Amino acid sequence: MRPLHRIQSVWLAIISVAIPVAAADEMKKPNIVLIVADDLGYGDLGIHGGKDIPTPHIDAIAKAGVRATSGYVSGPYCSPTRAGLLTGRYQQRFGHEFNPGGGGGGDAIGLSLDEVTLPTRLKAAGYVTGMVGKWHLGNSPQFHPQQRGFDEFYGFLGGAHPYFPGGNAAAPILRGTEPVDAPAYLTDAFAVESMGFIDRHKDKAFFLYLPFNAVHNPQHAKAEHLEQFKHIADERRRTYAGMLTAMDEAIGQVMAKLKTHGLEENTLVFFISDNGGPPVNGSTNTPLNGQKATTWEGGVRVPFFVKWPAKIKAGAVYDQPVIQLDILPTALAAAGAPATGKAPLDGVNLLPYFTGENKDAPHANLYWRFGQQIALRQGDWKLLKVAGDTQPRLYNLKDDIGEAHDLAAVQPDRVKKLQAEWDGWDKTLVAPKWTPGPQQGKKKKAARNQ
Ligand code: CA
Numbered sequence: 001m002r003p004l005h006r007i008q009s010v011w012l013a014i015i016s017v018a019i020p021v022a023a024a025d026e027m028k029k030p031n032i033v034l035i036v037a038d039d040l041g042y043g044d045l046g047i048h049g050g051k052d053i054p055t056p057h058i059d060a061i062a063k064a065g066v067r068a069t070s071g072y073v074s075g076p077y078c079s080p081t082r083a084g085l086l087t088g089r090y091q092q093r094f095g096h097e098f099n100p101g102g103g104g105g106g107d108a109i110g111l112s113l114d115e116v117t118l119p120t121r122l123k124a125a126g127y128v129t130g131m132v133g134k135w136h137l138g139n140s141p142q143f144h145p146q147q148r149g150f151d152e153f154y155g156f157l158g159g160a161h162p163y164f165p166g167g168n169a170a171a172p173i174l175r176g177t178e179p180v181d182a183p184a185y186l187t188d189a190f191a192v193e194s195m196g197f198i199d200r201h202k203d204k205a206f207f208l209y210l211p212f213n214a215v216h217n218p219q220h221a222k223a224e225h226l227e228q229f230k231h232i233a234d235e236r237r238r239t240y241a242g243m244l245t246a247m248d249e250a251i252g253q254v255m256a257k258l259k260t261h262g263l264e265e266n267t268l269v270f271f272i273s274d275n276g277g278p279p280v281n282g283s284t285n286t287p288l289n290g291q292k293a294t295t296w297e298g299g300v301r302v303p304f305f306v307k308w309p310a311k312i313k314a315g316a317v318y319d320q321p322v323i324q325l326d327i328l329p330t331a332l333a334a335a336g337a338p339a340t341g342k343a344p345l346d347g348v349n350l351l352p353y354f355t356g357e358n359k360d361a362p363h364a365n366l367y368w369r370f371g372q373q374i375a376l377r378q379g380d381w382k383l384l385k386v387a388g389d390t391q392p393r394l395y396n397l398k399d400d401i402g403e404a405h406d407l408a409a410v411q412p413d414r415v416k417k418l419q420a421e422w423d424g425w426d427k428t429l430v431a432p433k434w435t436p437g438p439q440q441g442k443k444k445k446a447a448r449n450q
Contacts, residue, residue: 001356013302017404018191020402028205029125030205030334030335031205031211031265031266032127032207032216032334033207033209033267034208034269034327035211036082036085036133036271037212037247037273037274038078038216038274038278039215039216039273039274039278039281040291040303042091042288042303043245043288045059045303047303047381052232052241055248057248057251057252058073058303061251062105062271063305064314065269065308065309065310065316067316067318068304069318070320070323070377071302071323072321072324073085073273073322074091074374075097075368076292076293076368077274078097078275079098079136079159080097080098080099080370081275082274083111084323084324084347085324085327085328086118086148087115087117087118088118089115090367090429092345093428093429095430096433096434097371097433100444101289102184105236110137110140110185112330119207120148121332122151122207122337125337127207128152128204129150129210130145130150130151130197130208130209131150131154131208132154132193132208132211133134133195133212134155134160134264136157136158136424139158144177154193155175155222156171156174157171157174159371161173162186162212163221164185164186165242185220186213187213188245189211190210191251194250195254195257198261202263202356205335207331209444214246214247215243215244219281219282221328222281228241228242234282236281238282240281240282240283266310267308268307268308269308271301271304271306272324272327272328274299276291276299276300278292287401289404290386290403293370294386295368295370295375295385296386297401298405311356312351318353320363323356323363326345326347327347328347329345330349330351346381346400358386365377365378365421365425371432372389376422378421379397380396382397383418383419392418394407394408394411394414395407396407
C-alpha cells in the first residue's frame with residue numbers, strides 16, 4: 001500500500017470508528033432510578049434541618065441535583081400516592097382516592113387496568129424494568145407488578161410488612177410470583193436486590209423502581225442501629241432513627257453500585273416520600289403542620305430530590321410547587337419516549353424548569369381531594385379543608401409554612417375564587433371506587449394498617 005493510501009485508510013478507520021461511538025454516546029438513554037420512602041417525616045432528613053438522625057446518603061442525592069422545596073404528593077396516603085406516581089394522573093380520575101382494603105371492590109381492588117403505567121411506557125421505549133419493594137396497588141394476580149409493566153419484581157404486594165423473619169406468612173416476600181425465604185432484615189434485602197438488578201442490566205437502559213416500606217410501621221430496627229441511637233430516650237424515635245439509618249445506608253449502597261459501573265453521570269435518580277410522617281412512628285414534619293392522612297402541608301409536602309449529573313446542575317434549590325405526578329412525564333422526556341396516551345396527563349416534564357430553560361411555574365394549581373378533606377395550592381396561597389371543617393381555610397405559605405394563620409376571614413374574595421377553581425377540578429373526577437375502610441377512619445389504627 002502506498003503511503004498516501006495508508007494515511008487515508010487510517011483516517012477512514014478512525015472516522016468509521018469514531019462516528020458511531022460518538023453518536024451512540026449522545027443517544028444513550030439514561031437509566032432511571034425512582035426511590036420512594038414510606039411515611040418519612042419532612043423534617044427528619046439532615047438536609048431539611050434534622051439534627052438527631054444523620055442521613056448522608058439521601059442528602060447526597062439532593063446535593064448532587066435539585067432539591068424541590070415545594071415538592072408534593074397527590075395523596076396523603078400510601079396507595080393513592082403510588083397510583084398517581086405510576087400513572088402521572090390524579091388518582092381520583094380513576095377512583096383510587098383511598099387505600100385498597102376498605103369496603104367495596106373485593107378482588108377487583110387495585111390500580112385500574114385501564115391506566116397505563118410508567119414501567120409499561122418505559123418498557124415500550126426499550127427499557128428493562130424492575131421493581132424492588134412495596135407494591136400496595138392490588139393483591140390479585142391481574143394487578144401484580146409483572147402484569148403492570150415490570151420485567152422483574154422482588155418485594156411484597158400489601159401495604160406493610162415485618163422487617164424481620166417470622167411475622168407474616170400469609171403475605172410472603174415474593175420473587176416474581178414465588179414466595180422466598182424472608183431475609184434477615186428487609187431494608188437490607190432491598191439494597192441487595194437492587195444492586196443485583198443493576199449488575200444484571202448495567203449494559204442496557206434500565207428503570208429501577210425502589211419503594212422501601214421503611215420507615216412505615218411495624219417499628220423494627222436492627223440491634224446495631226438501636227445501639228447507635230441509644231442516646232435517644234424516646235423508644236419510638238430511637239427505633240425510627242434505626243429504620244431511617246438502615247434505609248439511608250441501603251440507598252448509599254445502591255448509589256455506590258451505579259458509580260462502580262460508571263453509570264452515575266447518566267442516571268436520573270428521584271427520591272420522594274409517599275406522604276408525610278404520622279406521629280405513631282416517631283417521625284417529625286417540622287416546620288410543617290399536620291401529618292399523614294391529612295391535607296395539611298405535613299400530610300402532602302414531602303422531600304423531593306432529583307439528580308441527573310449529565311443534565312442537571314448540582315446543588316440547585318427549586319421552590320415552585322411540583323408534584324409526584326410530574327415524575328412520569330419527566331422520566332419519559334429523559335428517555336426520549338412519548339407522553340402520549342390516556343388524557344389528561346396531569347404531570348409535566350420538570351427538566352426545562354430544573355435546568356432554568358423555563359422560568360414559569362410548572363403548575364397554575366395543584367389540587368387535593370381525600371374524602372371530605374380538600375386543598376388547592378396556587379402560587380403562595382393554599383385553600384384547605386381538613387376533617388370537620390365546614391368552611392375553607394386560607395394560608396399564605398410564603399409567610400406561614402406552618403399554616404398557623406387562617407386568612408379566610410380577611411380575604412373572602414380569594415377564598416371564593418380558589419374554591420370555584422377547586423370545584424371546577426372536582427367536576428373532572430369520578431367517585432371513589434372503594435370506601436376508605438376502617439383503618440382510614442380511625443386514627444389509632446392508622447399507621448399499623450396503611
Ligand atoms: Ca405511606
